[in-house]
Amino acid sequence: MIIDFYTAIKSRRSIYTISNESTIPDERIAHMVEEAVKCAPTSFNSQSCRVVLLLGKHHMKLWEITKESLRNIVPEGSFAQTEEKIDSFSKGHGTILYFEDQTVVKGLQDQFPLYKDNFPIWSEQSSGILQYIIWTSLEIEGLGASLQHYNPLIDDEVKKNWNIPDEWELIAQMPFGKPLQLPSEKDFMPMDEKIRVFK
Template identity: 40%
Template sequence: MMMSFTDLQEKRRSIYVLGDNVSQTPEELFELVKSAVKHAPTAFNNQTVRTVVLFGEKKDQLWDITADRLKSEVPTEAAYQNTLEKLNSFKAGVATVLFYSDTDVVKTFEENIPLYSENFYDWSEQGHGIAEYATWLAVTEAGLGANIQHYNPLIDESVAKAFEIPAHWRLRAQLNIGSIEEPAPTKEYMTDDDRFKLVK
């Protein structure tokens, strides 16, 4: 029985203990990501979202790059060891999706539609949020876990060089995917009255 959209929303959680015990092939997971991003809406249908899906040694290379970059940022050796433990948990998954924004497309829309030029960057960011969430829900529907990270812009230059990323692509997020080896804790919600208002 397929889950409803609401069920998927409730089931989607940040899973930090990931594994590689998945039945899907890299090609199948790649198609899942492609479909989720392709059908996610963007302002003026400008389709600014780009993705790079890393598996195996390439995925591990990403987190090795991140570890090297953070070595100069983390203040103590003890803190750095905690950082390495966290990065290794991302390595333990089966894939990492790099989400990029194509800044050339954003600039083109800014130039061609000057009336809304101040909005296109914000709208691109909104498109990213939608695409990332759509991908996360698709991963959830596939029975897998995920967590999203934002080590950009610290790692941007090194990652672009390692994976031959076009200069006009701007890194926005990293989504780690894998089997759920440990469920997320119970989620707490603030009161509805503090968040929602009904006006009739």
């Protein structure tokens, strides 16, 4: 059942228990990603966001890479818990990789030196907006997702396996699939501690 945007904002949560099923065809997922990348705002209309959608064996390969990368650094006695977590992501339907093209960022730094220190920050903010658009879109379509950050540990292997340009900096990974479990209740701080309105 498709839900409206504001309901999706309220119900969008980190969903870790997902299946390899999808509520919508892969073509619709790809279209959603394309539209989000096209329409997400970026500083100076830089359009620095880059996305790789991994499905099927490619999705599985990402989490195999991640598991083996972690095996090299996590103590053997603690690895079972790590492996269980990574396996929960690999059981999903797909993964969205978010990148920022550093060629674009550096080009803007050269073109507008007055804002040089701001462009990396604005680039990260643009990526965050894109991630939220896609995450909420998945929620609207009945898919659960979470946001993971195994970069830079997996960067080299990701670039090698999917022929990713060196200039693309990996920002985050978003495994998604059909939710198998509802998230726990979320506590909220009082709004008057977070928002101030002046009239």
